[in-house]
Amino acid sequence: MKPMGPIPAWFASEEAMLLIGGCGAASLVDEAGDTPLFVYDLGIIEAQIRHLRDVMPPDLSIHYAIKANPYLPLLAHMVGLVDGFDIASGGELDMALAAGQSPDHISFAGPGKRDDELAAAISAGVTLNLESEGEAARALQIAERLGRKPNLAVRVNPDFDLRGSGMRMGGGAKPFGVDADRAAALARTVIDAGANWRGWHIFAGSQALDPMALIETQAATIALAARLSEQVGVTPPLVNLGGGFGIPYFPGDVRLDIRPIGVALAEALESRPAILADTRFALELGRWLVGEAGVYLTRVIDVKDSQGERFAIVDGGMHHQLAASGNFGTVVRRNYPIAIANKFDHASLADPVSVVGCLCTPLDRLGDKVALPSIEVGDLIAVFMAGAYGATASPAAFLGHPAPREMVVG
């Protein structure tokens, strides 16, 4: 038996059936038409954002990094819940605008922006987080050609990283942003070129579960933003503090307590250097806002035994859930939380079962030797923590299976 991550406390059942947004999982599948199906509970997203606003300083802006989940009905709902969208491509620009987000609440980071993406962003009036001197030169040239005054911020490769972070985005040689020691000069260049100066974007890492690590990083980020602003001699309108708030995917992971982060951030902002007195601050979150709100439902197609081990084969798999299969930036595969949706309150058997996807590769495993109730063909498997980096972060075309369905509830 191998352990799995904790099932999020948001979820309960009625007559053994998992409820998502108050609806039974099986009825949601009926409504959607078939499995595999991603269900996103807007109520959970709203509760997360409410909790965040409760504990964070009142003036803090909340941005949504739409790469985490760009499903259009979810995006459209997010417009009313957050203060801005962060995008990472021209395609995401189109999605953000289609969802109804206003261009002056959109900022665009990404290390390889093509000329056509820069032009589209400048024409739309969104803020570009410049990743290099070369990109700045291209952006200024394109803005000149278009006769537009571009909104430009500088993304900084910080000289520190987010401790315990799932992915380090700073604290070494990185393809993201400009090194801290060159950032002020670049800001000066774009200000002198007549651009609208928008400020700093400093993203040190992601998926951290230790509040102290996030508190330290935010303090270091504010200090760095102040130091750079002093060097430029201009107050930045906005400092994007990045995100990095993690969610508990794996056995032993403990849910991040954001209250101490809010307290520390309030203190840090109150005592911030004078040059940042009129600066607005933003948190950029993706995974933390939407990850727990998603459930991936997939149906058991076959149950079989091989050499004394039991396998349940489902109609979904790694082509929709690359990260849950352990093939997305993880070295050692660990189990996401999963359950049998239609036997949610049943006791688990003593013998383990492996839940594998329908792809013809041993990589396609959603649950490795996990404890579940007695499993049968037709059962619905729920994979939790499926709201972020699921459908779009997986090789959907692999082996020619149908695309997953998606829906919002709540």
Next chain:
Amino acid sequence: MKPMGPIPAWFASEEAMLLIGGCGAASLVDEAGDTPLFVYDLGIIEAQIRHLRDVMPPDLSIHYAIKANPYLPLLAHMVGLVDGFDIASGGELDMALAAGQSPDHISFAGPGKRDDELAAAISAGVTLNLESEGEAARALQIAERLGRKPNLAVRVNPDFDLRGSGMRMGGGAKPFGVDADRAAALARTVIDAGANWRGWHIFAGSQALDPMALIETQAATIALAARLSEQVGVTPPLVNLGGGFGIPYFPGDVRLDIRPIGVALAEALESRPAILADTRFALELGRWLVGEAGVYLTRVIDVKDSQGERFAIVDGGMHHQLAASGNFGTVVRRNYPIAIANKFDHASLADPVSVVGCLCTPLDRLGDKVALPSIEVGDLIAVFMAGAYGATASPAAFLGHPAPREMVVG
């Protein structure tokens, strides 16, 4: 500096420009319209198949596992080159038929076949490689309902594995096929039920570069097929020996010498047990047939330095090349062979450069600290070994970037 895999010997240059199928890489990009672009050289695929037929026993059938690359113009060309297609989903069935393959040269393996896929396959008349007793019962029931006599083979989970294999598909508890000790009973069941008995499918592993390992596995596979056939008391029309032929992706990998495999297989087939005297044998290959024939071309968008290291950022990345980024079943990331297509014969610099994709994640790396000629914005990067498990085995929708273009040449 970190090493990279060997550039396939198929490729040369003219006036410094990489040639693919006799055409310059830059003109191919012009013809396709833009980067990122996958180019598949049909001449290389033909040469691989010619070489294979030259060294293998004359009666051996060659099957193409279309999951490796289902790009339709490539598939359509493969119909005339190989003796059959192996598919892994209902979607791949549609692709195989669209490419012009005849249903009686198609077989369908896959651990989680849905009822609608079984029905489509039985209606079309393709062979089903049964993965379990449960699947056999469903297939027989569906055939009965459709009034069709199904073509059924049994996929066996062998009691051995392919030594040195990139992915083990046998030799333990597995979701693929039925355990060898239950396979004969299942064959008996489907024969007694009146199905067309098609034989055995035995796939022990993939991506092996050691001829001896493949020779041993093929011998063990023939022996297992004979033993099972004796138990059933019926000569199987076909034994699919699986594949497992690897290609050299990484530093130190040596190209598989298939000649000794052909010699050993001829001997093994000549001395095969009497029950297999009238049996046809097939090799099922995907990666080996098409992998070396593909080149992924992506353009340098930015060149930047961070803390003394140089980065080239391209307009492609892991969303098209998940395996090359090191995020597809690999534990330790190693470099695929890459080159600057428009400086193919230039000398490499002493200082390394990292070639990273345009995605906003540190996972998106196509070349880690590799030796390349002096790199500039606008250069074309070629990633080799891109013919198999590229475009369709990658998270193409991630971060909203455009789909890659694809074309065949030669």
